[in-house]
Amino acid sequence: MKKVLVTVVIVTALAIVFLFGCKNSSKVAEDKKIKIGITVYDQYDTYVSELVKCFEDIAKDELDLVIYNASQSQQTQNTQVQKMIDDGCSVICVNLVDRTDPSAVIDKARKNNVPIIFFNRELVSGDIGRWNKLFYVGADAVQSGTMQGEMAAMSCITDKSIDKNGDGMIQFVMLEGEAGHQDSIVRSENSVNALIEAGIVLDRVGYAIANWNRAQAQTKMAQFLENYPGEIELVLANNDDMALGAIDAYDAAEIIGSDRPIILGVDGTDEGLKAVRDDKMIGTVYNDKEGQARAMFRLAKVLALGGDISELSEEFTVEDGKYIRLPYAKVTAGNVNKFMKK
Ligand code: GAL
Numbered sequence: 001m002k003k004v005l006v007t008v009v010i011v012t013a014l015a016i017v018f019l020f021g022c023k024n025s026s027k028v029a030e031d032k033k034i035k036i037g038i039t040v041y042d043q044y045d046t047y048v049s050e051l052v053k054c055f056e057d058i059a060k061d062e063l064d065l066v067i068y069n070a071s072q073s074q075q076t077q078n079t080q081v082q083k084m085i086d087d088g089c090s091v092i093c094v095n096l097v098d099r100t101d102p103s104a105v106i107d108k109a110r111k112n113n114v115p116i117i118f119f120n121r122e123l124v125s126g127d128i129g130r131w132n133k134l135f136y137v138g139a140d141a142v143q144s145g146t147m148q149g150e151m152a153a154m155s156c157i158t159d160k161s162i163d164k165n166g167d168g169m170i171q172f173v174m175l176e177g178e179a180g181h182q183d184s185i186v187r188s189e190n191s192v193n194a195l196i197e198a199g200i201v202l203d204r205v206g207y208a209i210a211n212w213n214r215a216q217a218q219t220k221m222a223q224f225l226e227n228y229p230g231e232i233e234l235v236l237a238n239n240d241d242m243a244l245g246a247i248d249a250y251d252a253a254e255i256i257g258s259d260r261p262i263i264l265g266v267d268g269t270d271e272g273l274k275a276v277r278d279d280k281m282i283g284t285v286y287n288d289k290e291g292q293a294r295a296m297f298r299l300a301k302v303l304a305l306g307g308d309i310s311e312l313s314e315e316f317t318v319e320d321g322k323y324i325r326l327p328y329a330k331v332t333a334g335n336v337n338k339f340m341k342k
Helices: 001-031 046-059 075-088 102-114 141-158 182-197 214-227 240-252 269-278 288-305 336-339
Strands: 037-041 064-069 089-093 118-121 134-139 170-176 202-207 234-237 262-264 284-286 323-326 329-331
Touching: 037 046, 037 075, 046 064, 046 240, 046 288, 064 075, 075 089, 075 102, 089 288, 102 118, 118 288, 134 141, 134 288, 141 182, 141 234, 141 262, 141 284, 141 329, 170 182, 170 214, 170 240, 182 202, 182 234, 202 214, 214 240, 234 240, 240 262, 240 269, 269 284, 269 336, 288 323, 329 336
Parallel strands: 037 064, 037 089, 089 118, 118 134, 134 323, 170 202, 170 234, 234 262
Antiparallel strands: 284 329
């Protein structure tokens, strides 16, 4: 009898272990099976590619990822979204090519009940309101412009030699991102406003659209250097790649040291941070890719498992139940190491 009892206890114990074990491993298997699709507007965009790399690093052990490059074509991106739906993606992360034209993406998603996380390229509020399973992860463009202007102003106030011709004004050029992008015009405006608010008198020598692109920025900057030799005291670029393009133009023109203007960017890309560390850029504004990637990962998982977005509230603020915006941060030579280690 005792033997039978012992056997029953052992069998029961094994069954419990087996059941719990199974439950856990089937949970892991279930999570593993979650397929998340991503489509980016252009895989050669430095910041976006670093952001997606971050997302891959965070998500690859738990999610099955499919990543597409839309190569700057909204048509191609629409087709990719359909393909990801057909391939069984539970959630799709979309870095829109044309932020004013998300209709096809939204219609396909809604028809198939697949939630969409738009990121980095913000759609207008009328569009995001078209369905309750549309979300946006990004940052607040106003803040990035203001921070850039404040850093530039601080340099001008503390180092009078920046005003090379001593006319009491700062001659500057603005290198702008894509026309119509939420981060372009807003960064330019707020950067200039912050400088003016800090009491800096500005004299705009020129501005040029360089589409976030280093080579285009170099070409535009070379033109400015030819037209206004020795006059430019400050370069404000809407992103780091364009700031680096400006530096390339000075390198190519062999203008060195104190004959250069101060140059500021936004993003804190790997190359941008190095330029700050090496004193080629006076500062940049960190566009928190780790935070945005983490928000996308957590949101994608919650949506895929049919959970509630309130589960994210400990870590993120979700505005209007739809928007997660990560804060920017100022980066100078003084704190750049902290960001390089991220
Ligand atoms: C901005 C970023 C740019 C570029 C752009 C693409 O937020 O600062 O460098 O990546 O997004 O949408």
